Amino acid sequence: MPAYKAPLRDMRFLIDEVFDFHGSYAANGAHDATPDMVNAILEEGAKFCEQVLAPLNRSGDEEGCHFDNGVVTTPKGFKEAFAQYAEGGWMALASDPAYGGQGLPHSLGLVIGEMIGSANTSFGMYPGLTHGAMAAIGAHGTDAQKQTYLSPMTEGRWTGTMCLTESHCGTDLGIIKTRATPREDGSYAISGTKIFISAGEHDMSENIVHLVLAKLPDAPAGTKGISLFIVPKFLPDASGEAGARNGVACGSIEHKMGIKASATCVINFDGATGFLIGEPNKGLNCMFTMMNHARLGTGMQGLCSGEASFQGAIQYAKERLQMRALTGAKFPDKPADPIIVHPDVRRMLLTMKAFNEGNRALAYYTAQLLDQVHSPDESKRKEAEGLLAFLTPICKAFMTDSGLEVTNLGMQVFGGHGYIREWGMEQLVRDCRIAPIYEGTNGIQALDLLGRKVLGSQGKLMLGFTKQVHKFCEAQVQHPQLHAYVAQLAGLNRDLGDITQRIGMAAMKNPDEVGAASVDYLMYCGYLILGYFWLRMAVVALSKLDEGGSDPAFYQSKLATAEFYFTRLLPRTSAHKAAIEAGSASLMKLSADEFAF
Amino acid sequence: MPAYKAPLRDMRFLIDEVFDFHGSYAANGAHDATPDMVNAILEEGAKFCEQVLAPLNRSGDEEGCHFDNGVVTTPKGFKEAFAQYAEGGWMALASDPAYGGQGLPHSLGLVIGEMIGSANTSFGMYPGLTHGAMAAIGAHGTDAQKQTYLSPMTEGRWTGTMCLTESHCGTDLGIIKTRATPREDGSYAISGTKIFISAGEHDMSENIVHLVLAKLPDAPAGTKGISLFIVPKFLPDASGEAGARNGVACGSIEHKMGIKASATCVINFDGATGFLIGEPNKGLNCMFTMMNHARLGTGMQGLCSGEASFQGAIQYAKERLQMRALTGAKFPDKPADPIIVHPDVRRMLLTMKAFNEGNRALAYYTAQLLDQVHSPDESKRKEAEGLLAFLTPICKAFMTDSGLEVTNLGMQVFGGHGYIREWGMEQLVRDCRIAPIYEGTNGIQALDLLGRKVLGSQGKLMLGFTKQVHKFCEAQVQHPQLHAYVAQLAGLNRDLGDITQRIGMAAMKNPDEVGAASVDYLMYCGYLILGYFWLRMAVVALSKLDEGGSDPAFYQSKLATAEFYFTRLLPRTSAHKAAIEAGSASLMKLSADEFAF
Known part of the structure; x- marks a missing residue:
């Protein structure tokens, strides 16, 4: 296993030189995130990831998680690493100060998240899911709910999950079967089985806070009838500690291709006590935030x-x-x-x-x-x-x-x-x-992009970005070294507008045109966007070289990589464009039985 | 696991309708391969693969091979399946009748090989390596060597391996360290360690015949100093049976990403008795055949x-x-x-x-x-x-x-x-x-294609194929339904000539241009060639539909897939072409230390 070293030089290039995180931290009122503080956090984060998490990556894969009669044990060293993670205050980094968090910017949390994921993807799942659950409680919970759950989660004593998928539905949450029956005390009895629950059961924390999608008895059909519930493994007692065991049990863990140190659980809710979070039947909206x-x-x-x-x-x-x-x-x-x-x-x-x-x-x-x-x-x-x-x-x-x-x-x-x-x-x-x-799935992302976002906004959401690219290209069109790449990018950017318009017209007659184009459309956008950022990086690199400061090799390397990207990767857009323009015709011709004989 | 069904309809489409195997069998003197015989073999092969091999695929992956003190045990059922394979005469199918083979065409062996590989890739490695060793012995062995080894291998009682790679070299066989020291009796003492030896040790056969690359004491440096030796696990006794154990031992097996039921072995040769096959220092040539x-x-x-x-x-x-x-x-x-x-x-x-x-x-x-x-x-x-x-x-x-x-x-x-x-x-x-x-590796294949084959023959080896494509396009240029695709293919075929010429010119000045273009060149060729075969299939499908015979849905499905290929996959050639034309400039700019900071 290669030893992981956090790519601090490249991270700082983006943070300090390309995007000016410090300026925007100051503008957004994140006054604690001073350059010195940010630097210290990056270096401490790197040390933790390189020295604690990376060495557990291979062994975690080989050992995997163990399941024994409802109890899940993570691989050797993971529990201790998680304790160090919590003690080091990493869970609290970008969390709400009202519940013990440090309130630092999310962008800084993401940079640390990159280090964690590179060092040990499986490990990263446990805090990752916890942060997800905290975000949902933070956005939609009552004050009492926040007080009860966010504080121990911020400390890393409790962890969280998101319980969405069931065996018959992942993408199509409108057809979930898990039921929530109101009780007289205002709580709900949750019954059903969820699958693919990352960090659903493990030995790292005192309690596990499940956020569960379920249907109320009188819920409308489909996605408009889904509600979100907090279902803790142990019910909080009067002092806020993990108390009586709730009716939640891990039925098994999955045997997977990878991320083997991440416990992927079947979770059975058997009349478990749950607490509504957000409004009834608005659970999917809560998730979307x-x-x-x-x-x-x-x-x-x-x-x-x-x-x-x-x-x-x-x-x-x-x-x-x-x-x-x-x-x-x-x-x-x-x-x-x-x-x-x-x-x-x-x-x-x-x-x-x-x-x-x-x-x-x-x-x-x-x-x-x-x-x-x-x-x-x-x-x-x-x-x-x-x-x-x-x-x-x-x-x-x-x-x-x-x-x-x-x-x-x-x-x-x-x-x-x-x-x-x-x-x-x-x-x-x-x-x-x-x-x-x-x-x-990436196919669903592509439908979200093209159908819901771009066409759903009559192109407005796309224009917000392509205008930025356009302005950049206008400003750099005479750049002495980069003008050819600027022209290439500007052309692709213009084409995207035309392509989008054509799909929009075709889709009005035939909605299948959206699904036929979506993945190639997303990939086209991705290559274009990376081209934009490669040019922005190249412009910065050239100006640093002109200034004649330190590290010229770093900036030369950026320029050579930008050239590589523009000449060898960005032309892939042409293949995606051709596929988009092929439309839905050849896709829809065959009946289901005509795919194989 | 999906149940495997041999795609006999599609196989027969190619064998009978597109390529006319029967006509070429007759022309090549393969008189035993009558249409009835071929059909019977396909159906028997399908049955064996679907019923015996496919059910062992998942279990073989989960169980893997076991290593214990030099002894390798294959997963449950594999030994028995191999016995059935041998008994069924599958090892003998396309083997030399002089040594017990059935002498059927290699192309038929390949079709059966497809079924085996689809049903159980790991299993297919054992007969696959044996066939490879048999081919080398058949082409370069003495009559006595053929008699000794080919007969029991054809029966499936003995299996074979190819021992090339060492820990410090895979691609670069010129630097192997395994040594062959001549003995007075005409045999050689082989010493060295080979790695990644598929089927190097297992429990399926009575003997394992290793073909080993090694260097004679006075061998020239590099690839011109490599010789090939037969090194059996058990030395054949006077009656031709497996006799005394040779100095060959399995040191360990690899833990791999996949093909886990295929034993990938470290094989130690410790003064093992080996027999030269082919001429001294011509071992690599023997392998190339x-x-x-x-x-x-x-x-x-x-x-x-x-x-x-x-x-x-x-x-x-x-x-x-x-x-x-x-x-x-x-x-x-x-x-x-x-x-x-x-x-x-x-x-x-x-x-x-x-x-x-x-x-x-x-x-x-x-x-x-x-x-x-x-x-x-x-x-x-x-x-x-x-x-x-x-x-x-x-x-x-x-x-x-x-x-x-x-x-x-x-x-x-x-x-x-x-x-x-x-x-x-x-x-x-x-x-x-x-x-x-x-x-x-596929990178090495690409260098072989572009450097050794295409440019090495001044384009002649490429023209042999592109002329065929050109003729086909000429013949079909006015095809009422397919002319647009014919034109698309003809254009790509012409471009390939131009592209090749430009690379050839550039490579005369700078040999790195070959390595810079090679993989994209190979992929361009691949897409073009599949386009050619898709058109040939479409032409046949249309003529079958015109004839109005049975199975119209099958032929319609071919046409729709051809359309899909031409409109959505073949345009990928444009990205490969652009990458080729980018040349080596951006690839060679960075020093080794400038890739990461």
């Missing part, structure tokens, strides 16, 4: 696994001696040249680097919007919400699809050794493979 | 896993109820519509179908060339050899890369359930993932 966070978090997993894979591949490519450079031996004294001399190995490494660093820029930009949603300035808030609505499904789907490509390339760089478990490269592929599936 | 077989066989694994994945996905997509069709409920009486109504699910299924059926056409065509290499007509032989040289690296790399895409799509169709081991879909991804790596 935290979707942006959760989906960006899932998108991050593509970057996290990709970064870990890149670190392994680059080290191996520098050390592994095999064949001679096509232009003649570079290390004639060695039995062969290191494989990093070969253009095709470099193609793989640069593809990884270009996706990772591009995805990191996209993610950090989006995280900044998550901060901006809390701005005191309403127009800023609205602007951020619009951009988030457009970018979130792209972050989720594009970052995970490209992350999967990256981890597969990292494995490929290792040749046969990549297939052997002890090297750790294939684990990154397996761990990453869930990210395009859960939290709404 | 069987490369075409082995690489096509590896390419098949992409199709095999892809076919199994498609069968699972199509069944699931017809049964899984989730959401309503965008155009309104199709099954209003059910709680939701089956997901096959959704255009994006169809996009995934059709991508799988188009790759699988296109890859099958490419593979069967190539298998026919393997038969033709034994033609009595020398010009036919030469033609086949040229086409094989060009197509083999494409089969290996394109079929495995697209196969990996197919298995990942199949998993995606299952949503969260795809990530759960019991459904079997993720196993297909893991099993398939080795195919782009071993038998020469």
Whole structure:
């Protein structure tokens, strides 16, 4: 397993030089997040992830979680690592100060989240789900609910889950069967079985707070009849501690392709006591308020696994001696040249680097919007919400699809050794493979983007972003070194408007045109957006080089990677455009029985 | 796990209707391979694979192989299945009649091999390696060696291996360290350690015949100093039976991502008795004679896993109820519509179908060339050899890369359930993932194609195929329904000539241009070639429909899939072309230390 080192230099490039987190922290009133504080947190976070979490990654995969009669034991060392995580105040970092949190910006939490996910994706699931549950309680809970649950969760003594999926429905939550029956004391009896519940049962915390979607007896059919309930494993007693055991039990854990140290549970609710959160029948809305966070978090997993894979591949490519450079031996004294001399190995490494660093820029930009949603300035808030609505499904789907490509390339760089478990490269592929599936499959993200967001707003949500790209291109059109790439980006940006309009027209006649175009449309947008961020990074890099400061190699590397991205990856948009333009005709011709004979 | 059903209808479409195997069997003197015989073999093969091998696939993955002090035990049922395989005469099918084989055409062996690989990839490794070893002994062994080894191997009593890789070299065999010291009796003492030896040790056969690359004491450096040796686990005694144990031991087995029921062994040779096969220092040449077989066989694994994945996905997509069709409920009486109504699910299924059926056409065509290499007509032989040289690296790399895409799509169709081991879909991804790596990584295949084959022959080996495409396009240019696709294909075919010429010119100045273009070049060729076969299939399908015979739905399905391929997959060539044209500049800019900071 490659030793993980947090890519602090690249993180600081984005935080300090490209996006100016400090300026926006000051503007948004996050006065505690001083540059010194941010730096100290990044370095402490790196140390914790490198020294505590990364060493448990391989062993956690090999050992997995154990299930025994309702009790789930996490792999050796995970419980202790989680205790350190809680003690270190990492759960509290971006949490509400009213309940013991440090109230630091979400964007900083996301950067730490990247380190955690790169060091140990499975571990990251436990705090990740807890943060999700905290966000839902924070947004929709009563004051009493917040007091009861958020305080111990912020301390890391209690953890949380999101219980949505049932065996017959994942995407289609309108048809869930879990029932909530009102009781006289105002609580509800929750009965039903939920599956795929990450962190649903484990040995890390004193209590587990399940957020459960269920239907009231008189609920309307479909998604408008779903309510959200807090169902703790142990009912809080008068002093706020975990008290009597509730009617919640783990029926089994899943045997999965990867993230094996993350317990994926079947959870049975058998007349369990639940407490309504938010309004009756508005449960799905309550969930949606935290979707942006959760989906960006899932998108991050593509970057996290990709970064870990890149670190392994680059080290191996520098050390592994095999064949001679096509232009003649570079290390004639060695039995062969290191494989990093070969253009095709470099193609793989640069593809990884270009996706990772591009995805990191996209993610950090989006995280900044998550901060901006809390701005005191309403127009800023609205602007951020619009951009988030457009970018979130792209972050989720594009970052995970490209992350999967990256981890597969990292494995490929290792040749046969990549297939052997002890090297750790294939684990990154397996761990990453869930990210395009859960939290709404990438196909669902694409429908959300094209159908609900872009066409649903008559293009307005797209224009919020493409106008920004347009303005940037206008400003840089005469850039002495970058003008050709600016023109390329501007052309793709214009095309996106035309493409969108054509799909919109076609969809009015035939709604299937949306589903026929959606995934290619999302991928087109993703490549375009990464192009935008690569150019923004290149502009910064060039101006730093012009200034003649330190670190010229870092900025030169950015420029070379931008060139690689524009010449070798961005042209993939042409294939996606052609697929979009093919429309739904060839997709809908066959009856279900005509697919195979 | 989806139950595997051999796709006999599609196989027969290619065998009978597109490629006319029967005509070429007759022309090549394979008189035993009558249509009735071929049919009977296909049906028996299907039965064996569906009923014996497929049921062991999941259990084999879960159990894996066991290693205990040099002894390897295969998963429950594998030994018995192999006995049935041998008894059924499957090892003998395409083997030399002089040593007990049935002498049927290799192309028929490949079709049966497809069924085996789809039913149980791990199982297929044992006979696959044995066939490889048999081919090497058959081509380069003395009569006595053939008599000694081929007979028990044809019976399936002995199995074989290929021992090439060492821990410090896989691609770069010139630097192997295993040594062969001549003994007075004409044998050699073999010492060294080989890794990644598939079927290197197991409990299925009475003896294991290792073919080992090693260096003689006075061998020249590099690949011109490698010799090939037969090193049996048990030395044959006077009666030809397995006798005294040789100095060969299994040191351990690898823990891998997939193909877990295939024992991947470290094999230690400690002064083991070996017998030279072929000439001294010509070992790599001996290996190369069987490369075409082995690489096509590896390419098949992409199709095999892809076919199994498609069968699972199509069944699931017809049964899984989730959401309503965008155009309104199709099954209003059910709680939701089956997901096959959704255009994006169809996009995934059709991508799988188009790759699988296109890859099958490419593979069967190539298998026919393997038969033709034994033609009595020398010009036919030469033609086949040229086409094989060009197509083999494409089969290996394109079929495995697209196969990996197919298995990942199949998993995606299952949503969260795809990530759960019991459904079997993720196993297909893991099993398939080795195919782009071993038998020469896909990057090495691409260098072989572009550098050694195409540019090394001044384009001649490419022209052998592109002329065929050109002629076909000329003949079909006025086809009433297909002319637009014919024009698209003809354009890509012309472009390939131009692209090749430009790379050739650039490479004269800078050899790195070959490595910079190679993978995208191979993928461009792969898409083009599948386009050619899809058009050939479409032409046949249309003429069958015109004839008005039976099975119109089958032919309509072919036409719709061809349309899908041409409009949604073939345009990917544009992205590969752009990447090729980007050249090596952005790849070679960074020093090794400038990839990460």
